[in-house]
Amino acid sequence: FGFGMPVWLYVLVPVWLGQSLISIRTYAEHQWSEHPEGRTVIVERSPLSFLFLNNNLHFVHHKSPTIAWYRLPKLFRDRREEWLRMNNGYAYP
Template sequence: QSLISIRTFAEHQWSEHPEGRTVIVERSPLSFLFLNNNLHFVHHKTPTVAWYKLPKLFRDRREEWLRMNNGYAYPNYFALIKAYAFKAKEPIVHPVLRRQAEPGRAFKPRIRARSISGLGSAPVPAEPPKE
């Protein structure tokens, strides 16, 4: 369970650019156990490729993969643990919820709220509430 938690912790991050949300962990003694899912970005971009072909696919186009995912990569899981063992990887409140939706964009962040008709939702305020 704890080994899977490390991989799950690393897999995604918030990024304004969807390509930069999915990790590449280049080397891992756990690769076989994780079915090479440490190359998670490569898996997302080529979901029909068999798990055992991902390492070669990554090696053959390494620079291109790293450029495509905006450098969200770690040389190994130890580097990830070292970087975030004692500090938050990302803010607890999702960054997109800290701002108003942009005019003309379809995404309008909402929160659960009570209204006169019961439980519903309301637009997220631009600033998080003060504690």
């Protein structure tokens, strides 16, 4: 196969990298809180937002699950203070 690399390596590396990114994102999206509203994060600026379809606005997505992913940033910007108040300020700038 190409470059003298085995086929399994072509499969394993992308899967491992993809799973690593998803694991980091999933870990960062939630925290323990006595108040359910404060368990889901808002990451205001994320270099991975397009890759994960604006899931950095995870709380906004949970509260408005029918909104298309590409509309989440505007929805967040229009009501930023309200969103941050609703999720008890669990956000990364």
